[in-house]
Amino acid sequence: MKLNTPRNIAEIIPYPPGKPQDELEREYGISESIKLASNENSWGPSPRAVEAITDMLTGLHRYPDGSSYYLTQAIADWVEAEPEQIVLGNGSNEVIEFLVKAFVLAGDEVITSHPSFLMYQKFVQVRGGKNTVIELNQLEHDLEAIIQATTEKTRLIFLDNPNNPCATLISKKHFQDFLLQLPETVIVVLDEAYIDFVNPEQRIDTLDLINNNSGIPAVVALRTFSKAFGLAGLRIGFGIMHADIASLLHRVRQPFNINLPAQIGALAALRDKTHYDLTMQGTKDGLAWLTERVRALGCTPYPSHTNFFLIDVCGDATKLYEAMLYKGVIVRSMQAYGFPNFIRITIGTEQENTRFIAALQECLADLGYV
Numbered sequence: 001m002k003l004n005t006p007r008n009i010a011e012i013i014p015y016p017p018g019k020p021q022d023e024l025e026r027e028y029g030i031s032e033s034i035k036l037a038s039n040e041n042s043w044g045p046s047p048r049a050v051e052a053i054t055d056m057l058t059g060l061h062r063y064p065d066g067s068s069y070y071l072t073q074a075i076a077d078w079v080e081a082e083p084e085q086i087v088l089g090n091g092s093n094e095v096i097e098f099l100v101k102a103f104v105l106a107g108d109e110v111i112t113s114h115p116s117f118l119m120y121q122k123f124v125q126v127r128g129g130k131n132t133v134i135e136l137n138q139l140e141h142d143l144e145a146i147i148q149a150t151t152e153k154t155r156l157i158f159l160d161n162p163n164n165p166c167a168t169l170i171s172k173k174h175f176q177d178f179l180l181q182l183p184e185t186v187i188v189v190l191d192e193a194y195i196d197f198v199n200p201e202q203r204i205d206t207l208d209l210i211n212n213n214s215g216i217p218a219v220v221a222l223r224t225f226s227k228a229f230g231l232a233g234l235r236i237g238f239g240i241m242h243a244d245i246a247s248l249l250h251r252v253r254q255p256f257n258i259n260l261p262a263q264i265g266a267l268a269a270l271r272d273k274t275h276y277d278l279t280m281q282g283t284k285d286g287l288a289w290l291t292e293r294v295r296a297l298g299c300t301p302y303p304s305h306t307n308f309f310l311i312d313v314c315g316d317a318t319k320l321y322e323a324m325l326y327k328g329v330i331v332r333s334m335q336a337y338g339f340p341n342f343i344r345i346t347i348g349t350e351q352e353n354t355r356f357i358a359a360l361q362e363c364l365a366d367l368g369y370v
């Protein structure tokens with residue numbers, strides 16, 4: 001075999017997949033581990049979604065509705081947009097891919113931050129585009145540096161808001177000023193995967209910016225059912241944008257990109273206010289409780305607008321991650337993100353949070369960090 005692998009593809013570093021939880025348990029000789037590593041919903045999927053999916057399983061021999069008519073309609077009602085402004089994806093990941101496919105050709109530039117969600121850059125590499133990567137400034141997107149880095153070749157700017165992994169938020173005023181200083185030819189993508197956890201008063205009015213775009217660049221908002229709605233395994237997310245942009249994205253998507261269980265499950269989850277509220281309250285209470293306990297142990301918790309937060313553990317985070325694994329608590333070391341002393345944890349249920357704190361206390365003492 002002789003492969004003519006394009007250089008831009010060969011250079012892509014694969015997304016770090018992480019081991020299945022069962023496999024980790026076998027490897028570390030543990031059981032009943034808890035996973036606080038991927039910012040998922042610790043309260044599980046919406047029970048109404050589970051019921052709706054169970055009821056539709058005998059219909060799996062049919063192709064799904066290629067327009068996801070009912071789900072699109074329901075999402076449009078929920079976010080107060082028109083159905084023509086909504087594009088669904090196999091996770092919001094896929095909408096990121098559509099944006100890059102539709103707007104980036106070889107040599108075009110895309111601006112992202114570091115650290116930030118990893119997938120933006122990978123899709124750009126696939127297209128042979130150029131990633132311009134701007135370091136966060138004090139854990140926040142450096143909007144001034146992004147303006148400076150924007151050129152006539154810049155097609156897209158990706159901003160995860162709140163940022164993953166730092167859990168910081170762009171202020172409404174700062175974002176308005178930012179837009180006014182950019183050329184109208186770029187598209188600013190606000191990845192709002194965690195927006196449900198943000199205090200409504202602090203949220204950027206993305207729909208207003210999408211609809212009233214005179215003199216400013218186009219804004220696209222990305223949302224997901226993977227976090228607040230607890231459907232990460234179903235793979236369903238969406239973008240809200242000007243109808244003209246949506247029309248272009250529909251041209252680059254497969255006709256049946258949203259599978260049948262995802263259409264049915266997401267629709268039911270949207271109507272499950274009880275589960276949504278439980279998740280919101282549990283996250284808020286859990287964050288407050290964990291922050292206090294982490295501080296009491298001598299570590300530094302960082303403020304968060306989401307369902308996860310950073311902790312400075314005052315020592316090698318990867319060693320702590322390993323030690324926590326032996327206690328059956330899976331967290332994320334931030335070493336690879338450039339923070340060698342930080343871990344990131346997802347807010348768990350009350351029981352999970354209690355276990356996390358007990359394990360952290362023991363591991364910190366064992367490692368002599370505090």
Ligand SMILES: Cc1ncc(COP(=O)(O)O)c(C=O)c1O
Pocket residue numbers: 038039090091092093094117160163164191193223224225226232235236237
């Ligand atoms: C900032 C950000 N955007 C997007 C995603 C992916 O969302 P989805 O599961 O909808 O593809 C994640 C997942 O962790 C994320 O952190």
